[in-house]
Amino acid sequence: MATIPLLAILLLILLSFIFLLWRPSIASIRNKNFSLLEWPLLGMLPGLLCNVWADDLHGYITRTLKENGGTIVFKGPWFADMDFILTCDPINAHHIFSKSYAKYGKNEDFRAMFEVLGDGIFNVDGESWKFQRQMLHSILNNEELQNYMMTTLKLKLEGTLFRILDNYCSSRTGAEVDMQDVAKKFMFDNICLWVLGFDPGYLCVDGRSKTFSCGKAFEEIEEGIIYRHIVPKGVWEFQKRFEIGSERKISLSTKVLDEFLYNAVKIKKQEMLHKEEQRQHHDMLTQWLVADHQSPDKFLRDIALTLISAGRDTLSSTLSLLLWLVATHPDVERNILGEIERVMAVMTRTARGTSRFLISKDDLNELVYLHAAIYETLRLYPPLPFEHRCANEADVLPSGHKVHKGMRMLFSMYSMGRMEETWGKDCMDFKPERWISDEGNIIHVPSQKFMTFLTGSRTCLGKAMSFMLLKFMVSSILWNYKFEMVVGHVVKPTPSMVLSMKDGLKMRVSKRNV
Numbered sequence: 121m122a123t124i125p126l127l128a129i130l131l132l133i134l135l136s137f138i139f140l141l142w143r144p145s146i147a148s149i150r151n152k153n154f155s156l157l158e159w160p161l162l163g164m165l166p167g168l169l170c171n172v173w174a175d176d177l178h179g180y181i182t183r184t185l186k187e188n189g190g191t192i193v194f195k196g197p198w199f200a201d202m203d204f205i206l207t208c209d210p211i212n213a214h215h216i217f218s219k220s221y222a223k224y225g226k227n228e229d230f231r232a233m234f235e236v237l238g239d240g241i242f243n244v245d246g247e248s249w250k251f252q253r254q255m256l257h258s259i260l261n262n263e264e265l266q267n268y269m270m271t272t273l274k275l276k277l278e279g280t281l282f283r284i285l286d287n288y289c290s291s292r293t294g295a296e297v298d299m300q301d302v303a304k305k306f307m308f309d310n311i312c313l314w315v316l317g318f319d320p321g322y323l324c325v326d327g328r329s330k331t332f333s334c335g336k337a338f339e340e341i342e343e344g345i346i347y348r349h350i351v352p353k354g355v356w357e358f359q360k361r362f363e364i365g366s367e368r369k370i371s372l373s374t375k376v377l378d379e380f381l382y383n384a385v386k387i388k389k390q391e392m393l394h395k396e397e398q399r400q401h402h403d404m405l406t407q408w409l410v411a412d413h414q415s416p417d418k419f420l421r422d423i424a425l426t427l428i429s430a431g432r433d434t435l436s437s438t439l440s441l442l443l444w445l446v447a448t449h450p451d452v453e454r455n456i457l458g459e460i461e462r463v464m465a466v467m468t469r470t471a472r473g474t475s476r477f478l479i480s481k482d483d484l485n486e487l488v489y490l491h492a493a494i495y496e497t498l499r500l501y502p503p504l505p506f507e508h509r510c511a512n513e514a515d516v517l518p519s520g521h522k523v524h525k526g527m528r529m530l531f532s533m534y535s536m537g538r539m540e541e542t543w544g545k546d547c548m549d550f551k552p553e554r555w556i557s558d559e560g561n562i563i564h565v566p567s568q569k570f571m572t573f574l575t576g577s578r579t580c581l582g583k584a585m586s587f588m589l590l591k592f593m594v595s596s597i598l599w600n601y602k603f604e605m606v607v608g609h610v611v612k613p614t615p616s617m618v619l620s621m622k623d624g625l626k627m628r629v630s631k632r633n634v
């Protein structure tokens with residue numbers, strides 16, 4: 121008799137395995153309305169998503185949402201507690217993130233999935249969130265911090281990035297450069313300077329590439345978190361307990377980040393013992409400790425990790441995607457360069473930066489077209505393509521969909537930026553002009569329609585700062601260098617927590633005759 125359950129389990133495993141190997145055509149499952157009650161096998165969901173995953177997850181979700189009026193309900197097997205609603209409807213967004221925000225939060229399940237972030241602002245609700253939001257609001261708006269960021273950014277551009285690009289330009293063989301890899305390392309070094317006050321030096325001029333252990337650790341954790349979203353909690357918890365597969369990667373990567381961060385916190389605390397040294401440092405962690413010197417090491421580690429994650433991926437993703445879009449849209453490139461030239465013409469010589477840094481911080485506001493090009497990049501390619509909340513109580517969405525307590529709510533910002541109802545028939549085109557009014561100003565789009573920086577009380581605290589940094593970097597880089605795509609290189613988004621390009625961004629670079 122004991123052989124019957126054993127055979128049933130073996131059959132289940134075999135069927136799941138067959139499903140994993142079978143690559144169903146996307147078209148055949150598109151109209152299935154995702155009732156997983158029809159698919160009682162536990163292995164089917166990961167199998168299905170792994171297959172879709174390989175074929176452009178974000179594009180697939182966008183097409184499916186468009187066909188289903190902007191909202192879809194996924195029903196998981198009854199024992200797996202995996203039901204969720206996926207939406208990109210602006211009215212639902214307003215309801216979830218603003219009007220009824222108390223009904224939706226970051227509950228225990230959410231915190232378990234994102235446990236690497238500890239008690240940092242991304243992972244908490246209530247009093248702890250309020251306290252951190254107030255503290256970070258004043259730190260990120262501090263002028264000393266912003267001046268420090270601009271000074272270190274200039275040094276890193278001139279001392280490292282430009283020298284690397286110069287080397288590529290002088291190479292006779294016309295070497296290819298992976299600009300996504302360069303942007304990731306460049307932003308990681310910068311964000312560590314801004315958050316921790318030191319430069320780990322991952323981007324090397326002499327080509328002796330240091331192993332990008334922290335970058336790899338971030339990527340493995342992000343991939344592991346996506347996996348936690350698509351399998352039942354019990355499955356990943358089991359894997360975690362026995363350190364199997366992606367859970368083993370998360371565990372090893374967390375150790376890499378912990379070692380790096382605890383060491384940085386130790387150094388910072390030692391610096392804080394000397395008043396003189398404190399005054400010389402303007403980084404975010406120093407400022408946090410000046411305001412609250414009793415924070416324990418674990419909390420400082422969580423805050424530092426949160427700020428590094430908030431800035432590193434978002435900025436490097438926007439920078440590399442914008443370089444790609446500019447390289448493939450010559451008219452946009454011409455307009456950006458023309459605008460820089462015009463702004464420079466009205467600036468006095470003293471207001472101009474050095475020959476390689478043309479526009480000073482105070483004149484960045486004049487770069488309206490570049491501002492619009494950044495908005496347009498962020499519309500089509502939001503660095504954080506999904507937002508996740510959990511229902512604290514039962515509810516009904518404005519779209520009429522029923523929500524039960526504990527249900528997961530997934531919001532696709534990627535799809536929202538591609539909806540014809542909001543952006544018009546040319547919604548798939550890269551057109552910075554759509555952001556500029558007849559009077560030449562940036563058109564304001566309500567945040568529940570353009571959710572790249574979220575909407576409601578938890579909107580991004582780094583939005584203004586990001587535009588300042590991106591405009592400075594992009595104007596300086598494009599004025600000095602021309603980028604062209606390597607023929608045959610195809611850009612595809614990865615299915616990750618943070619949008620990036622699957623096979624990198626292979627480009628050729630040459631100096632501009634300016």
Ligand code: HEM
Nearest residue numbers: 241430431434435438504572573574578579580581582586
């Ligand atoms: C293009 C650049 C950026 C984009 C698209 C972006 C996007 C976002 C999004 C979508 C959220 C909401 C996350 C959530 O609640 O789950 C967020 C929150 C946040 N962002 Fe940004 N971000 C960017 C840059 C930055 C930078 C450079 C910083 C500062 C270092 C920053 C600091 C924060 C903080 C502290 C929060 C938490 C707000 C809260 O929970 O109240 N962001 N950002």
